Amino acid sequence: AAALPDVADAKARRKPRKARPRSVDVVVVGGGLSGLTAARRVAAAGRSVVVLEARDRVGGRTLNHDVAPGRPVEAGGEYVGPTQNHVLNACREMQIGVYQAYFKGDSSYVADGQVTRYQGDIPPAALDLVGLQDLLSQVNGMADSFRVGEPWGHPQAAELEGQSVDSWLRSRGLLMTPRVHELVECLIEPSFGASNREISMLLFARFVNGSGDEQHKGTVERMLGGKGGGQDSRILGGSQLISLAMADALGAARVRLNAPVRRVTQAGGRLEVVSDAGTWKARKVVVAVPPPLAAAIDFQPVLPAEHRMLLQRSPMGALMKCEAVYDKPFWREQGLNGSAVVAGGYPMKVIFDNTPPEGGPGVLFGFCGGDSWRRFSGLPVRERRELVLRQFAKHVGPQALKAKDYFDMDWGREPWSAGGPVAIPSAGTLTGFGRWIRRPHGDVHFAGTETADYWAGFMDGAISAGKRAAREVLA
Numbered sequence: 363a364a365a366l367p368d369v370a371d372a373k374a375r376r377k378p379r380k381a382r383p384r385s386v387d388v389v390v391v392g393g394g395l396s397g398l399t400a401a402r403r404v405a406a407a408g409r410s411v412v413v414l415e416a417r418d419r420v421g422g423r424t425l426n427h428d429v430a431p432g433r434p435v436e437a438g439g440e441y442v443g444p445t446q447n448h449v450l451n452a453c454r455e456m457q458i459g460v461y462q463a464y465f466k467g468d469s470s471y472v473a474d475g476q477v478t479r480y481q482g483d484i485p486p487a488a489l490d491l492v493g494l495q496d497l498l499s500q501v502n503g504m505a506d507s508f509r510v511g512e513p514w515g516h517p518q519a520a521e522l523e524g525q526s527v528d529s530w531l532r533s534r535g536l537l538m539t540p541r542v543h544e545l546v547e548c549l550i551e552p553s554f555g556a557s558n559r560e561i562s563m564l565l566f567a568r569f570v571n572g573s574g575d576e577q578h579k580g581t582v583e584r585m586l587g588g589k590g591g592g593q594d595s596r597i598l599g600g601s602q603l604i605s606l607a608m609a610d611a612l613g614a615a616r617v618r619l620n621a622p623v624r625r626v627t628q629a630g631g632r633l634e635v636v637s638d639a640g641t642w643k644a645r646k647v648v649v650a651v652p653p654p655l656a657a658a659i660d661f662q663p664v665l666p667a668e669h670r671m672l673l674q675r676s677p678m679g680a681l682m683k684c685e686a687v688y689d690k691p692f693w694r695e696q697g698l699n700g701s702a703v704v705a706g707g708y709p710m711k712v713i714f715d716n717t718p719p720e721g722g723p724g725v726l727f728g729f730c731g732g733d734s735w736r737r738f739s740g741l742p743v744r745e746r747r748e749l750v751l752r753q754f755a756k757h758v759g760p761q762a763l764k765a766k767d768y769f770d771m772d773w774g775r776e777p778w779s780a781g782g783p784v785a786i787p788s789a790g791t792l793t794g795f796g797r798w799i800r801r802p803h804g805d806v807h808f809a810g811t812e813t814a815d816y817w818a819g820f821m822d823g824a825i826s827a828g829k830r831a832a833r834e835v836l837a
């Protein structure tokens with residue numbers, strides 16, 4: 363023990379040596395699906411590349427959680443579906459399997475304390491269905507009125523961006539009953555991590571418009587649907603496996619963890635990227651991080667004001683996933699598939715069966731976002747667990763109270779995501795500054811799911827944006 367101070371003193375006396383900046387062709391900022399995809403493309407073209415990732419892991423908004431040894435489920439991004447060709451191809455390339463989510467049996471609709479079983483995507487909301495159908499057809503119409511990824515091209519773009527989903531529903535009059543408002547919140551809260559009054563109709567239409575591919579028009583049904591829709595399938599081994607496999611293929615030398623990037627300077631065709639893990643020189647930089655975190659990087663020269671405004675006015679939603687683990691998915695024996703739509707009064711608006719493909723342990727999860735997040739997420743974990751289990755018990759029965767484990771993942775409290783699932787540009791931002799979304803700043807290029815045309819906000823959009831940014835820097 364007596365030797366310890368000497369060692370410490372010797373260390374203190376040693377002058378810190380300034381590490382020489384390393385040089386690569388391309389620095390990628392952010393080791394989520396988008397950044398890793400860009401890096402793979404750059405490496406495949408024979409150029410040198412390094413991914414600088416702030417966290418001690420890759421995958422960003424995707425995160426696996428083991429509910430039993432070797433049985434991961436997702437605590438972040440999870441589902442894939444038809445027309446999400448980029449993520450499905452990435453799985454194929456990485457030899458990762460995809461399987462259909464569990465749809466056998468009935469879903470549950472919880473309203474006024476009553477539980478009704480139903481099949482398909484639309485809950486049996488009686489008279490309120492008229493209002494709901496009206497909303498779907500109106501939004502599909504809006505989404506069909508502009509070129510994909512360019513919502514500012516809608517003939518009434520400014521008007522639609524000035525209207526929140528909430529004020530638009532009110533403008534439709536008696537058709538939109540209080541129950542329709544609640545049901546729409548069940549669509550909006552999990553999709554955006556925000557409430558009806560926080561999302562503009564133009565932003566909603568932009569997401570619907572992108573829920574397809576070059577051959578298939580985007581529709582609300584595909585964006586929000588289960589079988590055949592965006593929630594059709596899951597990824598064997600959990601969605602974070604895609605990023606883990608990509609990082610593995612790139613190798614540790616090309617993926618630096620614990621390396622938050624603070625400054626990007628460019629002068630005379632050369633760039634310098636300063637991170638907590640050292641400085642890199644590069645010819646090109648790809649920034650593949652959520653907009654508020656891109657806004658926090660010190661770009662020299664500074665970004666054009668319009669681009670800065672776009673990033674600053676695009677905060678992230680607030681969303682958490684609350685999950686309970688049981689010995690087995692006991693609800694399946696009752697002919698239930700575990701899914702529920704819950705109108706009013708509960709922290710979680712939609713619930714899904716998250717059981718691993720082996721069939722156990724049984725897992726249920728619910729989304730808590732927007733106003734529900736603001737009420738619930740700050741509670742102590744003991745209270746969160748109790749509220750969640752009580753809510754699960756409502757539709758699958760009292761056995762739900764006897765969970766063997768509970769965990770939740772609060773993306774609103776993750777500094778390196780700044781929220782989730784996606785950025786939600788405030789009113790006036792898409793029409794005012796949206797055109798800057800993919801515009802390079804000198805030799806700095808922008809990726810990340812928010813910059814995609816199709817499936818922006820989803821894993822598919824993250825991957826297509828990474829490919830597009832790689833094409834730009836390789837051009």
Ligand SMILES: Cc1cc2nc3c(=O)[nH]c(=O)nc-3n(C[C@H](O)[C@H](O)[C@H](O)COP(=O)(O)OP(=O)(O)OC[C@H]3O[C@@H](n4cnc5c(N)ncnc54)[C@H](O)[C@@H]3O)c2cc1C
Pocket residue numbers: 391392393394395396397414415416417419420421422423424437438439440441442621622623624650651652655656659681682683773778779781782783784809810811812819820821822824
């Ligand atoms: C709860 C939840 C549920 C979701 N459900 C689905 C779903 O079912 N299906 C679906 O397709 N999508 C879903 N998503 C969305 C999906 O996860 C994201 O669209 C996608 O993962 C985003 O990938 P990305 O690479 O664009 O960004 P991110 O995953 O956010 O990656 C960005 C990376 O950059 C890092 N970073 C940030 N700042 C810096 C910095 N300054 N320096 C270095 N590194 C930095 C971050 O740590 C992160 O790793 C969900 C998301 C959440 C949160």
